[in-house]
Amino acid sequence: MSGYKVYGDIVSGNCLKVKWTLEALQLDFEWIETDILKGQTRTADFLAINPAGQVPLLLTPKGRPLAQSNAILLYLAEKHGGGLLPEKAFERAKVYEWLFWEQYSHEPYIAVRRFLKTYLGKPEADLDPKLLERGLAALTRMERQLGDAEWIAASEFSLADIALVAYTRAAHEGGFDLHAFPAVKRWIARVEKRLEIGAL
Amino acid sequence: MSGYKVYGDIVSGNCLKVKWTLEALQLDFEWIETDILKGQTRTADFLAINPAGQVPLLLTPKGRPLAQSNAILLYLAEKHGGGLLPEKAFERAKVYEWLFWEQYSHEPYIAVRRFLKTYLGKPEADLDPKLLERGLAALTRMERQLGDAEWIAASEFSLADIALVAYTRAAHEGGFDLHAFPAVKRWIARVEKRLEIGAL
Numbered sequence: 433m434s435g436y437k438v439y440g441d442i443v444s445g446n447c448l449k450v451k452w453t454l455e456a457l458q459l460d461f462e463w464i465e466t467d468i469l470k471g472q473t474r475t476a477d478f479l480a481i482n483p484a485g486q487v488p489l490l491l492t493p494k495g496r497p498l499a500q501s502n503a504i505l506l507y508l509a510e511k512h513g514g515g516l517l518p519e520k521a522f523e524r525a526k527v528y529e530w531l532f533w534e535q536y537s538h539e540p541y542i543a544v545r546r547f548l549k550t551y552l553g554k555p556e557a558d559l560d561p562k563l564l565e566r567g568l569a570a571l572t573r574m575e576r577q578l579g580d581a582e583w584i585a586a587s588e589f590s591l592a593d594i595a596l597v598a599y600t601r602a603a604h605e606g607g608f609d610l611h612a613f614p615a616v617k618r619w620i621a622r623v624e625k626r627l628e629i630g631a632l
Numbered sequence: 633m634s635g636y637k638v639y640g641d642i643v644s645g646n647c648l649k650v651k652w653t654l655e656a657l658q659l660d661f662e663w664i665e666t667d668i669l670k671g672q673t674r675t676a677d678f679l680a681i682n683p684a685g686q687v688p689l690l691l692t693p694k695g696r697p698l699a700q701s702n703a704i705l706l707y708l709a710e711k712h713g714g715g716l717l718p719e720k721a722f723e724r725a726k727v728y729e730w731l732f733w734e735q736y737s738h739e740p741y742i743a744v745r746r747f748l749k750t751y752l753g754k755p756e757a758d759l760d761p762k763l764l765e766r767g768l769a770a771l772t773r774m775e776r777q778l779g780d781a782e783w784i785a786a787s788e789f790s791l792a793d794i795a796l797v798a799y800t801r802a803a804h805e806g807g808f809d810l811h812a813f814p815a816v817k818r819w820i821a822r823v824e825k826r827l828e829i830g831a832l
Contacts, residue, residue: 483777495720498722499729499733500729502728502732503728503729503731505723506725507721507724510721525704525710526698528700528702528703528707529703531732532700532703533699535736536736536739536740540736540740550744586796594717
């Protein structure tokens with residue numbers, strides 16, 4: 433056993449990123465299912481280990497808590513190798529760029545629309561139109577990037593592919609039609625194959 | 633000359649982070665003022681180097697573009713040392729955690745309210761109440777963290793302090809009263825002194 437524990441909600445892309453990275457690194461871990469909709473990230477016990485009240489949360493073998501999905505990915509990749517981060521400084525920095533872009537310009541639209549529609553059952557008319565507009569802008573940017581690149585950030589598969597595929601492959605659940613993004617669809621299939629996960 | 637060029641808007645906290653990090657590392661650079669409100673991040677020339685249409689943008693001495701403020705900070709700190717990133721893996725990961733938290737749970741409320749109020753001149757009544765509520769939640773979390781810590785993420789001053797101070801010190805311009813956050817105010821003064829920048 434590697435000794436890692438993950439508090440995560442299995443339907444959350446941010447949590448799945450951590451699961452897939454641990455699996456890609458062939459590390460055993462204990463998964464502690466934590467249901468966001470049931471308020472399990474807001475209990476006193478959970479807030480004591482993550483004051484931000486968010487999953488995923490990684491507990492290291494020494495019991496130290498680490499939050500923020502993409503920070504956990506970087507920690508695991510640095511600590512355990514596995515080739516998920518390029519060795520050259522600038523190429524690695526491009527992975528960082530896409531990880532921050534994912535959290536700022538992709539997840540708040542693509543993941544949030546999915547959460548509101550699929551998990552909270554909100555009708556389309558109640559959704560802020562910006563969510564659709566900016567989500568489409570994010571997919572359009574990815575389509576251009578993947579038009580002549582196999583992987584999103586680097587010449588090899590990297591953490592950026594894991595981070596971005598999590599919500600992109602579920603974008604249809606947020607009302608985004610991926611048929612308009614053929615290069616993105618082909619890339620999703622490549623990443624799913626690489627991670628050995630089935631198609632959604 | 634280090635050969636770095638920065639496209640940045642001098643009133644943007646995200647751009648100032650990059651300026652301060654280059655200065656902390658004692659690196660010369662050329663600053664290319666790029667006014668967001670005048671649409672200078674949306675010109676064809678700019679979009680050719682940053683398809684995301686955002687500043688800051690770093691051009692390396694080889695002319696390679698790197699976007700996303702916190703990715704640029706990580707790149708510079710890795711490349712040039714300077715002690716802005718802890719050497720121990722877990723402590724460094726806590727810096728990553730705060731950098732991602734800043735972009736996801738702080739900037740979208742504290743920086744966005746400032747932009748809407750101070751730069752776009754929007755009246756309070758037109759602002760989404762969530763911006764105030766979530767901005768206060770971010771400041772409350774920082775206040776707790778800084779109650780018994782000198783620096784935000786690590787035992788030493790780090791990139792996380794640079795990233796978080798940028799918009800926190802300007803929070804009053806977004807209508808946040810920092811008098812309710814005395815530990816945050818003391819930390820701002822410490823970081824400003826360390827960066828050798830005057831108080832706002």
